[in-house]
Amino acid sequence: MVCSFQDRPAGIGQRNRALLEQLRRRTVGAFDAEEASRILGTGHAETSQLLAYLARRGWLSRVRRGLYVAVTLEARRSGEGAEDPWVLAERIFNPCYIGGWSACAHWGLTEQVFRNLMVVTARRVRHRNVKIQGIPFHLAVRANDALFGTVPVSRGQTRVRVSDPSRTIVDILDVPRLGGGIRTVTGVLDEHLHGENRNDQLLVDYGDRLGNRAVFKRLGYLLERSAIAAPELVQACLERRSSGLVALDPSAGTRGRIVRRWGLRVNDTLGTQRAEW
Secondary structure: OOOOOOOEOOEOOHHHHHHHHHHHHHOOOOEEHHHHHHHHOOOHHHHHHHHHHHHHHOOEEEEEOOEEEEOOOOOOOOOOOOOOHHHHHHHHHOOEEEOHHHHHHHOOOOOOOOOOEEEEEOOOOOOOEEEEOOEEEEEEEOOHHHOOOEEEEEEOOEEEEEEOHHHHHHHHHHOHHHHOOHHHHHHHHHHHHOOOOOOHHHHHHHHHHHOOOHHHHHHHHHHHHOOOOOHHHHHHHHHOOOOOOEEOOOOOOOOOEEEOOOOEEEOOOOOOOOOOO
């Protein structure tokens, strides 16, 4: 197969467009020249030349040296839509969803601005903080069967999954640093429980499915220190307490008073009832 690399004012030639479409259909996430060569049936050198050409023309986006993602053919001009961090996350880290503090912001549960986009992925990654095309990502890794409780949202021509409000709350109770720390988590939980997306049973169901009973310890404790009346939810948390002691925020210090009712070491000062951002 011979590739044509002539530049055309309207974009790319018919043959190269066909090759690009093959890459779009048969790749998931980012790919390199070796994978593209197998898909296209071309030699490594020829494939590398094609990928570099398509990247220069804006039809591929270079994630890092030798690694690319395809830009949608529906874009009105080459390169359009390639800079959306959510779309980039979907193409590189799939299977994944937008979660943690980024999902909190999406659902209007916090006004705090976080620099990194939080992505929960089932892919094995070497580093948890990465920068791709100048965009910083923070990655949390879970098993594929733990990627539940999400909804798709449209980002241009791409559908990207984000944790639904209840799953977002369970995630940040499971790992408070994913919500920016327990003080921010406290404010987010308060906003959620006063909001239209509150679903106490779904919180319990997701907590059961995730399988970390520390979620219920933190949830029960935060409920009882708030002014929110949720006796049935508190009781459900009490019934699901595990033995042993866990930290209110594992990423905070090791000192703090112990609340035996919940088996919690309160190792962070929460301050006022509603978190100050």
